[in-house]
Amino acid sequence: MKKNIKLIALDMDGTVLDDKGNLPVKTAKKFKELMDKGIHLAFATGRTHLSAQNVADKAGLSLPIISHNGAKVTDPLHGELLNKKMSHEDAKIILEHSHKNNLYAKAYIDNTMYIKEEDRVSLNFAKKHGIGYKVIGDMGKNIPGGANMIIFIYPQPVREDYQEIFKDLDISITRSMPTAYEFMARGCNKGGALKILSDHLGVEKDEILAVGNALNDLDMLEYAGTGIAMKNSDPDLLDVWDHVSNFTNNEEGVYEIIKEIL
Numbered sequence: 001m002k003k004n005i006k007l008i009a010l011d012m013d014g015t016v017l018d019d020k021g022n023l024p025v026k027t028a029k030k031f032k033e034l035m036d037k038g039i040h041l042a043f044a045t046g047r048t049h050l051s052a053q054n055v056a057d058k059a060g061l062s063l064p065i066i067s068h069n070g071a072k073v074t075d076p077l078h079g080e081l082l083n084k085k086m087s088h089e090d091a092k093i094i095l096e097h098s099h100k101n102n103l104y105a106k107a108y109i110d111n112t113m114y115i116k117e118e119d120r121v122s123l124n125f126a127k128k129h130g131i132g133y134k135v136i137g138d139m140g141k142n143i144p145g146g147a148n149m150i151i152f153i154y155p156q157p158v159r160e161d162y163q164e165i166f167k168d169l170d171i172s173i174t175r176s177m178p179t180a181y182e183f184m185a186r187g188c189n190k191g192g193a194l195k196i197l198s199d200h201l202g203v204e205k206d207e208i209l210a211v212g213n214a215l216n217d218l219d220m221l222e223y224a225g226t227g228i229a230m231k232n233s234d235p236d237l238l239d240v241w242d243h244v245s246n247f248t249n250n251e252e253g254v255y256e257i258i259k260e261i262l
Helices: 027-034 051-056 088-100 121-130 190-201 217-224 251-261
Strands: 007-010 038-045 065-067 070-074 079-083 105-110 112-115 132-135 149-153 171-174 178-183 208-212 226-229
Touching: 007 190, 027 038, 027 251, 038 051, 038 190, 051 065, 051 121, 065 190, 070 190, 079 190, 079 251, 088 105, 088 149, 112 121, 121 132, 190 217, 208 217, 208 251, 217 226
Parallel strands: 007 038, 007 208, 038 065, 112 132, 208 226
Antiparallel strands: 065 070, 070 079, 105 112, 105 149, 149 178, 171 178
Protein backbone atom coordinates (compact mmCIF):
# COMPACT_ATOMS: atom_id res chain seq x y z
CA MET A 1 0.00 0.00 0.00
CA LYS A 2 1.46 3.34 -1.07
CA LYS A 3 1.55 6.04 1.61
CA ASN A 4 2.37 9.73 1.84
CA ILE A 5 5.65 9.43 3.73
CA LYS A 6 7.73 12.54 4.44
CA LEU A 7 10.16 11.16 7.06
CA ILE A 8 11.82 7.72 7.26
CA ALA A 9 13.52 6.83 10.56
CA LEU A 10 15.83 3.84 10.38
CA ASP A 11 17.61 1.81 13.01
CA MET A 12 21.10 0.90 11.87
CA ASP A 13 22.55 -2.40 13.13
CA GLY A 14 20.37 -5.33 12.13
CA THR A 15 18.08 -3.06 10.11
CA VAL A 16 19.57 -0.85 7.40
CA LEU A 17 23.10 -2.25 7.81
CA ASP A 18 23.95 -5.84 6.90
CA ASP A 19 25.62 -8.18 9.36
CA LYS A 20 29.04 -6.89 8.30
CA GLY A 21 28.02 -3.36 9.26
CA ASN A 22 27.77 -2.12 5.67
CA LEU A 23 25.10 0.06 4.09
CA PRO A 24 24.22 -1.71 0.81
CA VAL A 25 24.92 0.29 -2.34
CA LYS A 26 21.41 -0.12 -3.79
CA THR A 27 19.84 1.05 -0.53
CA ALA A 28 22.13 4.09 -0.30
CA LYS A 29 21.26 5.00 -3.89
CA LYS A 30 17.55 4.80 -3.07
CA PHE A 31 18.11 7.07 -0.06
CA LYS A 32 19.66 9.73 -2.27
CA GLU A 33 16.75 9.49 -4.71
CA LEU A 34 14.24 9.99 -1.90
CA MET A 35 16.17 12.90 -0.41
CA ASP A 36 16.32 14.56 -3.84
CA LYS A 37 12.51 14.36 -3.84
CA GLY A 38 12.32 16.16 -0.49
CA ILE A 39 11.72 13.13 1.73
CA HIS A 40 13.61 13.28 5.02
CA LEU A 41 15.68 10.30 6.17
CA ALA A 42 17.17 9.84 9.60
CA PHE A 43 19.27 7.23 11.37
CA ALA A 44 17.92 6.25 14.80
CA THR A 45 20.46 4.18 16.66
CA GLY A 46 22.01 3.14 19.95
CA ARG A 47 25.39 4.12 18.49
CA THR A 48 27.14 7.38 19.27
CA HIS A 49 26.48 10.30 16.95
CA LEU A 50 30.00 10.06 15.52
CA SER A 51 29.69 6.36 14.77
CA ALA A 52 26.43 6.93 12.89
CA GLN A 53 27.88 9.99 11.15
CA ASN A 54 30.81 7.92 9.91
CA VAL A 55 28.39 5.56 8.15
CA ALA A 56 26.45 8.45 6.65
CA ASP A 57 29.61 10.19 5.47
CA LYS A 58 30.91 7.01 3.81
CA ALA A 59 27.65 6.77 1.86
CA GLY A 60 27.66 10.47 0.99
CA LEU A 61 24.50 11.17 3.02
CA SER A 62 23.71 14.30 5.03
CA LEU A 63 20.84 13.46 7.35
CA PRO A 64 19.52 13.90 10.90
CA ILE A 65 20.77 11.41 13.48
CA ILE A 66 19.08 10.11 16.61
CA SER A 67 21.84 8.52 18.68
CA HIS A 68 22.35 6.98 22.14
CA ASN A 69 18.85 5.43 21.88
CA GLY A 70 17.26 8.87 21.74
CA ALA A 71 19.42 10.75 24.23
CA LYS A 72 20.83 12.88 21.42
CA VAL A 73 19.22 14.33 18.29
CA THR A 74 21.07 16.30 15.64
CA ASP A 75 20.11 17.96 12.38
CA PRO A 76 22.89 18.69 9.86
CA LEU A 77 21.59 22.22 9.27
CA HIS A 78 20.72 23.22 12.84
CA GLY A 79 23.05 21.17 15.05
CA GLU A 80 21.91 19.58 18.31
CA LEU A 81 18.18 19.46 18.99
CA LEU A 82 18.68 17.36 22.14
CA ASN A 83 21.63 16.17 24.20
CA LYS A 84 20.43 14.64 27.47
CA LYS A 85 22.56 12.88 30.06
CA MET A 86 21.70 11.04 33.25
CA SER A 87 23.03 12.57 36.45
CA HIS A 88 26.61 11.89 37.52
CA GLU A 89 25.30 10.19 40.66
CA ASP A 90 23.01 7.84 38.69
CA ALA A 91 25.87 6.96 36.34
CA LYS A 92 28.08 6.12 39.31
CA ILE A 93 25.43 3.89 40.91
CA ILE A 94 24.84 1.95 37.69
CA LEU A 95 28.56 1.46 37.10
CA GLU A 96 29.19 0.51 40.74
CA HIS A 97 26.59 -2.24 40.25
CA SER A 98 28.50 -3.54 37.21
CA HIS A 99 31.76 -3.47 39.18
CA LYS A 100 30.33 -5.37 42.16
CA ASN A 101 28.73 -7.99 39.91
CA ASN A 102 31.69 -8.34 37.54
CA LEU A 103 29.64 -7.28 34.52
CA TYR A 104 31.10 -5.98 31.28
CA ALA A 105 30.06 -2.32 31.08
CA LYS A 106 30.83 0.69 28.94
CA ALA A 107 29.63 4.26 29.27
CA TYR A 108 29.22 6.91 26.61
CA ILE A 109 29.57 10.63 27.15
CA ASP A 110 28.90 12.22 23.77
CA ASN A 111 31.30 10.50 21.33
CA THR A 112 33.71 9.01 23.86
CA MET A 113 33.47 5.46 25.18
CA TYR A 114 34.61 4.91 28.77
CA ILE A 115 35.84 1.44 29.70
CA LYS A 116 37.46 -0.28 32.65
CA GLU A 117 40.47 -1.66 30.79
CA GLU A 118 41.91 -2.10 27.30
CA ASP A 119 40.28 -5.40 26.45
CA ARG A 120 40.33 -6.67 22.88
CA VAL A 121 36.57 -6.47 22.37
CA SER A 122 36.37 -2.81 23.41
CA LEU A 123 39.37 -1.74 21.35
CA ASN A 124 38.12 -3.53 18.23
CA PHE A 125 34.71 -1.94 18.75
CA ALA A 126 36.17 1.57 19.05
CA LYS A 127 38.29 1.07 15.94
CA LYS A 128 35.41 -0.35 13.89
CA HIS A 129 33.09 2.52 14.86
CA GLY A 130 35.71 5.24 14.54
CA ILE A 131 35.20 6.58 18.06
CA GLY A 132 37.56 7.51 20.88
CA TYR A 133 37.82 5.73 24.21
CA LYS A 134 39.21 6.34 27.68
CA VAL A 135 40.34 3.69 30.15
CA ILE A 136 39.35 4.71 33.69
CA GLY A 137 39.64 1.59 35.84
CA ASP A 138 36.89 1.42 38.46
CA MET A 139 34.17 3.10 36.43
CA GLY A 140 31.80 3.61 39.34
CA LYS A 141 34.40 5.76 41.04
CA ASN A 142 36.04 7.38 38.03
CA ILE A 143 33.32 8.16 35.50
CA PRO A 144 33.82 11.94 35.02
CA GLY A 145 30.18 12.98 34.61
CA GLY A 146 26.66 12.02 33.64
CA ALA A 147 26.43 9.65 30.69
CA ASN A 148 24.25 9.71 27.60
CA MET A 149 24.15 5.92 27.79
CA ILE A 150 25.56 3.00 29.79
CA ILE A 151 25.52 -0.56 28.49
CA PHE A 152 25.85 -3.89 30.28
CA ILE A 153 26.73 -6.80 27.99
CA TYR A 154 26.34 -10.42 29.07
CA PRO A 155 27.97 -13.48 27.46
CA GLN A 156 24.54 -15.04 26.84
CA PRO A 157 20.89 -13.89 26.82
CA VAL A 158 19.72 -13.02 30.31
CA ARG A 159 16.72 -11.58 32.17
CA GLU A 160 17.43 -9.07 34.92
CA ASP A 161 14.85 -6.89 36.65
CA TYR A 162 16.72 -3.63 36.33
CA GLN A 163 13.48 -1.69 36.58
CA GLU A 164 13.33 -2.89 40.18
CA ILE A 165 17.08 -2.81 40.91
CA PHE A 166 17.37 0.80 39.76
CA LYS A 167 13.83 1.91 40.68
CA ASP A 168 15.10 4.95 42.57
CA LEU A 169 17.17 6.28 39.67
CA ASP A 170 15.99 8.85 37.14
CA ILE A 171 16.69 6.64 34.13
CA SER A 172 15.16 4.78 31.20
CA ILE A 173 16.08 1.18 30.41
CA THR A 174 15.94 -0.72 27.13
CA ARG A 175 17.59 -3.55 25.20
CA SER A 176 19.12 -3.61 21.71
CA MET A 177 19.80 -7.34 21.84
CA PRO A 178 19.02 -10.21 24.22
CA THR A 179 22.50 -10.00 25.77
CA ALA A 180 22.50 -6.25 26.50
CA TYR A 181 20.82 -3.77 28.82
CA GLU A 182 21.06 -0.07 28.05
CA PHE A 183 20.49 2.84 30.42
CA MET A 184 19.77 6.48 29.54
CA ALA A 185 18.32 9.50 31.33
CA ARG A 186 14.62 9.19 32.09
CA GLY A 187 12.45 9.86 29.07
CA CYS A 188 15.14 9.08 26.53
CA ASN A 189 14.00 6.66 23.84
CA LYS A 190 13.85 6.62 20.07
CA GLY A 191 10.13 7.42 20.02
CA GLY A 192 10.50 10.62 22.02
CA ALA A 193 13.51 11.61 19.94
CA LEU A 194 11.56 10.96 16.74
CA LYS A 195 8.83 13.30 17.96
CA ILE A 196 11.41 16.03 18.61
CA LEU A 197 12.86 15.55 15.13
CA SER A 198 9.52 15.33 13.31
CA ASP A 199 8.21 18.45 15.09
CA HIS A 200 11.40 20.25 14.07
CA LEU A 201 10.92 19.17 10.45
CA GLY A 202 7.19 19.90 10.42
CA VAL A 203 6.20 16.28 9.73
CA GLU A 204 3.01 14.68 11.14
CA LYS A 205 2.97 11.25 12.77
CA ASP A 206 1.02 9.64 9.93
CA GLU A 207 3.70 10.85 7.50
CA ILE A 208 6.46 8.88 9.27
CA LEU A 209 7.83 5.44 8.41
CA ALA A 210 10.03 3.80 11.05
CA VAL A 211 11.91 0.50 10.72
CA GLY A 212 13.76 -1.42 13.43
CA ASN A 213 14.71 -4.84 14.73
CA ALA A 214 14.94 -4.72 18.55
CA LEU A 215 13.15 -3.63 21.72
CA ASN A 216 14.99 -0.30 21.72
CA ASP A 217 13.09 0.44 18.48
CA LEU A 218 9.62 -0.25 19.93
CA ASP A 219 8.87 3.33 21.05
CA MET A 220 9.84 4.56 17.59
CA LEU A 221 7.68 1.99 15.82
CA GLU A 222 4.76 2.91 18.06
CA TYR A 223 5.16 6.64 17.47
CA ALA A 224 5.42 6.47 13.68
CA GLY A 225 2.31 6.29 11.56
CA THR A 226 3.84 3.23 9.91
CA GLY A 227 6.19 1.08 11.97
CA ILE A 228 7.74 -2.09 10.55
CA ALA A 229 9.99 -4.66 12.20
CA MET A 230 12.59 -6.56 10.21
CA LYS A 231 12.18 -10.29 9.56
CA ASN A 232 15.39 -10.87 11.54
CA SER A 233 14.12 -8.93 14.58
CA ASP A 234 14.83 -10.06 18.11
CA PRO A 235 12.12 -12.40 19.47
CA ASP A 236 11.39 -9.89 22.25
CA LEU A 237 10.28 -7.35 19.65
CA LEU A 238 8.34 -9.86 17.58
CA ASP A 239 6.43 -10.84 20.73
CA VAL A 240 4.92 -7.35 20.93
CA TRP A 241 4.98 -6.08 17.33
CA ASP A 242 3.22 -7.84 14.47
CA HIS A 243 3.86 -5.55 11.48
CA VAL A 244 6.88 -7.43 10.14
CA SER A 245 8.77 -7.31 6.84
CA ASN A 246 9.31 -10.42 4.73
CA PHE A 247 12.98 -9.48 4.38
CA THR A 248 16.04 -9.43 6.61
CA ASN A 249 18.78 -6.83 6.88
CA ASN A 250 21.01 -9.07 4.73
CA GLU A 251 18.37 -9.03 1.97
CA GLU A 252 18.24 -5.21 1.77
CA GLY A 253 14.98 -5.34 3.70
CA VAL A 254 14.77 -1.57 4.12
CA TYR A 255 15.02 -1.10 0.35
CA GLU A 256 12.19 -3.61 -0.11
CA ILE A 257 10.03 -1.89 2.50
CA ILE A 258 10.53 1.51 0.92
CA LYS A 259 9.81 0.12 -2.54
CA GLU A 260 6.50 -1.28 -1.30
CA ILE A 261 5.30 1.72 0.71
CA LEU A 262 6.47 4.76 -1.26
